[in-house]
Amino acid sequence: MSTTEHSEHSEYMDSDTGKMGMWLFLFTELFLFGGLFIVYAVMRSKYGEDFHHAAMELNAFIGATNTVVLLVSSMTVAMSLTAIQKKQKNLAIGLIFFTILLAGVFLMNKYFEYGHKFALHLYPGSDVMRNLPHGEIMFFGLYFLMTGLHLFHVVVGGILLTIIMLKIKSGRINEEHFLLHENGALYWHLVDLIWIFLFPLLYLIT
């Protein structure tokens, strides 16, 4: 018994413990977005027509591209984890680098998308927005807040993946100790998952 207890205090945490902590954290993330989804549901039922019109302004092509980008990145991060478990260090690094690259593509697309909205003065508080029907104001407010919060998660996830890549390089993540890698991948799947809900709710309801 004392030996297993001792391992709790060693450098590497028991992986079940660590994974459970991560899953619980992901629950809280879902509830965080849940608040916004409630507001979406309320506003959508109140202003269905306006939401329909406002959603036409969104670029479904960029949205769809980003969906594909995130889905593929979710696959590559999972492949990277398998590679580490199979002791293929270089492949793991390559795959996680590709994942980070895809995160970059996502951010770039978002930059163009937001840039376009700002060029049209479609942002909360602008004069153009003020004169729109109420439902459209709500829609764009939700659009910016939901995708903005998601964007923040993409950035955090990207940083986390970079740390994981560096740790694989230095050998601190290896075929025996890959808890951080696993947790990072779980987090990235969450980022993906939330987007899968945001995409149809915001882009495809036209």
Add this chain to the structure above:
Amino acid sequence: MNNQTTTAPLNYLNHKTGLWSWLSSTDHKRIGLLYFYCIVTFFLSAAVLGLLMKIEKVAPGETIMSAQTYNAMFTLHGVIMIFIVVIPGLAAVFGNIMLPIMIGAKDVAFPKLNLFSFYLFLGGACIALYSQFAHGHSPDTGWTFYVPYSAEASSNVVIALVAAFTLGFASILTGLNFIVTIHTMRAPGMTWFRMPLFPWSLYATAWIQLLATPVVGITLLMVIAERTLHVGFFDPKLGGDPVLYQHLFWIYSHPAVYVMILPAMGVVTEIFPTFSQKPVFGYVPIVFSSLAIALVGYFVWGHHMFTSGMSYESRWFFSLLTFLVAIPSAIKVFNWLSTMYGGSVDLQPPLLYAISFIFLFTIGGFTGLTLGSVATDIQVHNTDFVVAHFHYIIFGGMGFGFFAGIHYWFPKIYGRMYHIRWANIGWGIIFTGFNLLYFPMFIMGIQGMPRRYFDYDPKFQLGQTISTIGAIILFAGLITMISNLIYHSRRGAIAPANPWHGVTLEWQIPSPPPHENFDEIPVITREPYVFDNPYTK
């Protein structure tokens, strides 16, 4: 502490010294004490604010402060008491110090995360203070931050919102840590139903912290977005809905009430068997009533909005659910009383606080039913009746639970004993002051005294004056209690390992506990409350 190092073996208080060894410690007991000192400091400062508000009300009209100052004071009093003292209070202090020991572990599952939560908490507390002294007005929205006022007020609302958000995040991480700890780190042989009841109450609490706090987090972010970006979700001028804010806010903040009260129930559940020397009555019902309170408490938020526009059906529904919460709470009260029945009751300070907890909590609970039924709620909504009700629950419940806990575990935490008679006197003064302060507010509330007013109709003069006198007595009692504890934490008589003849694990190790709690992890072979072990003889 210095004279102790030469005689006593090393313990968690003295195995390392220096300020840095405390500030950077990942030891759950030291982190718990850090929380304790912060929370007591904040509690006293917010209590002073409360006292000042009561002095303002000693006579009608402006006596010592203006209306705006009064508004800022009840806001700060509420924000500090709710977000910094009461919500984290018991879980962060006694949960941290006692949970790992009571389940036979050397620490929590994530010690570094635990330290990180503490600094988040401290950061949030500092931001809350900053909101008072930063350029501009102190926030004056009340701790509930209701829109549209909170979206429009010119005071430092954003800073206060950021503070509440940060404190919420700290609370989430503590809850997460406790759930994982309880799941993975119980001593061998400690099955779920061999776990003591304080850890059980922390477990129920932690789930609420984990699942409800994010909702208020995003809600506060939305109010920040409302103020800074004018998104308008809660602004009717732009198509938003202020009542939506109230729903989102109370989806968290009502369960948060159970974050406050459940650990206090857990503390007194430890105290009754020990001071009756009798197994707790109805272990399993207590466990399930904790879980039931956590579960049902999640679905009663609507009762805060009976008067703000809600359909007949939803009022009916939320009222029914609110009444349901009374059932598991009452189960606990019956269990505590039955635990004492036929036991050899030893009326020590912890038990005095625990018994008065039942008394005050029951008054608070019954008046809660008055507020939970729609018809009477509409009569007393937004009056002093509500203020009296939640002070009976929060202060009489969580506060007295906290005082019971500190008097119970003090000898374990410091290895010293406080002065029993002074503790009893302190209890008497606090209990008297408390009832003088809050009971008249029930009556004035029914007579129509609105809450949050700095002035009042002269017909309330008598009640208000009694209430102010009660506040002064209560404050004197707090000082008596705290000075007794502070003085004896260093100079009290050396406490034995098990002064109260308790049977849970924390009493089986030295006082104060050694750095790693147990030399050898105990193997648990039976239920937690069996009073025939060799330590009690």
